[in-house]
Amino acid sequence: MRGFFNLAVASATAFFAQTIAAPMPIVVTPGDKGDLIITQENTVNHTSNALPPNMTIKEYSPLTISLVNNFGGSQLYVYVTGNDPSGAVVMLSTDGTWYYPDAAGSQVPVAITANVANPMNAQGQTTEITLPDYLSSGRIWIAEGELQFFTVLAGDGTSQLVEPSAANPSDPSAAVNWGFVEFTNTEAGGIYANISFVDFVGLVTGMTLTLASGETQEVKGLSSGAIATICQELKDQAAADGQPWDQLCVTDASGNPLRILAPNLYQSINPTAQANYYDDYIEQVWQKYTNEDLTINTQADAGSVACRVNGDELTCAGDNRGYPRPTVADIWGCNSGPFGIQDGDNAVHQAVVPRLCAAFFRTTLLLDGGNVQPSLSSDSYYTADPTNHYSRIVHKYELDGKGYTFSYDDVNPDGENQAGVVAGLQPQVLQLTVGGFSS
Structure with missing residues (x-):
């Protein structure tokens, strides 16, 4: 992708x-x-x-x-x-x-x-x-x-x-x-x-x-x-919370919807859109996990790792570096700020990044049971505000609930998968x- x-x-x-x-x-x-x-x-x-060593291309x-x-x-x-x-x-x-x-x-x-x-x-x-x-x-x-x-x-x-x-x-x-x-x-x-x-x-x-x-x-x-239906629901959401969800819909000169931009893509057009959207939520997350562990199940050899907020960073056991507070652009893109993966990052860091960003993206960190990520089922995603209503609504109209709406939509508890x-x-x-x- x-x-x-x-x-x-x-x-x-x-x-x-x-x-x-x-x-x-x-x-x-x-x-x-x-x-x-x-x-x-x-x-x-x-x-x-x-080609990998000792491998040659066989007949296609x-x-x-x-x-x-x-x-x-x-x-x-x-x-x-x-x-x-x-x-x-x-x-x-x-x-x-x-x-x-x-x-x-x-x-x-x-x-x-x-x-x-x-x-x-x-x-x-x-x-x-x-x-x-x-x-x-x-x-x-x-x-x-x-x-x-x-x-x-x-x-x-x-x-x-x-x-x-x-x-x-x-x-x-x-x-x-x-x-x-x-x-x-x-x-x-x-x-x-x-x-x-x-x-x-x-x-x-x-x-x-x-x-x-x-x-x-x-x-x-x-x-x-689904395009017209999703655009209407985004318009309704904009009316409900005053956020520019309706502006994600791209139309032709006659007003007919052509496509719907994800919020991260819309920010390339309007960089200041919803810039402070997650500020209060991030502050609550920082306060909560200053006093208790956030457990990340790496679903790999590293098992579950405990994370705590220490000042301006969330740090996790066995991780090679910490995670500063994300911005809305970091959360929606999952590839910048604390969610950017660098050369030299160890296996723990590479496993924590997608699971941590998914938790912010779906706003599950403050829900009951949200102190273990991933652990909550998909019916808990996007149920707390603020959240990404683009993803919530798009998933609503997927016939089988599958299809990436952000880069780590394949982060789910074992046995579930929202990735298309x-x-x-x-x-x-x-x-x-x-x-x-x-x-």
Whole structure:
């Protein structure tokens, strides 16, 4: 998953990196390549995919992507992006081969005009495409209409792919209704695919994985029509608590909802939004755990570790460093401040970070039983204020309760899992149901 919050220019062309500015509420006004905002979160770069020692690539076992059209809108198109086994950036051409974006040394984004928009069959029909090789850091994009991708020279001299940005209301693809499924499929590890709402909610899609063993796994995703319903509930929540939840909904010029931004992504547009939202809660947490232990079950070899607040930091037994008070941005992004993982952090620290951030994100630290994390079941999440009402409402409309709404949604007590993941060895078919599962 690639969260947007940590904005960092991934292009050698700093000219195109700029602060996002948008009206409130957000109404898209698509621009051209001069309106692109290029960051590490909306680019795919060449990687070094070295094979493990003594391993060679065997014959590729084809993976079929089967797309069921349950969508009642206009023509749908499919795009596949990622890194091939050599680490090169690729897109899937309509002829079933990899297309390799080439910026030809240009420091100005170059529009990709190759045939990479794979058309889906009409509503009620299924479309099948077969990937020509293994793929890592992959995305399967589904769009109502055609998306615009670009390529530009990267800092290492290779060509990088610039993808549509959900956060930029002036992105050339801003007015297109789209979403994606993230996946990696390698010979060594098999497939790992997920439905992610970490950054935004877009075109509704569910998925079913079939392995060579015959095993099937399913994540149903959101219900059909969920975008409008979630936007209305966010509007109701804004009216109830005075917070700008309604502004997470991105609309077209006619006011029709296109997508819903997660709060961490919205902060890239409005950095001061809800800046003090968790202040009182954090203070109560600090007071509580100054006088009693917060126990983190690492669900690993370290077992359970005791943590206490000492001054401005929470410290945990066996941890290599402490945790200062988080900000709202730290809590929603789970990758900065006390929740940033550094080189050299030990196993205890790496286990505490996701469990501690999940507890703040779901506001379970002050609940009865919240002194042990994770221990409370999912019906306790988001029940105390302040909380992340985006995640609460999105989970409410997931048909099976599964789908990442933040990066550590896979932190749960043993036996539970809210993450929308399918995974396994020797995948045969990854079926995507576009427009929502039939009731």
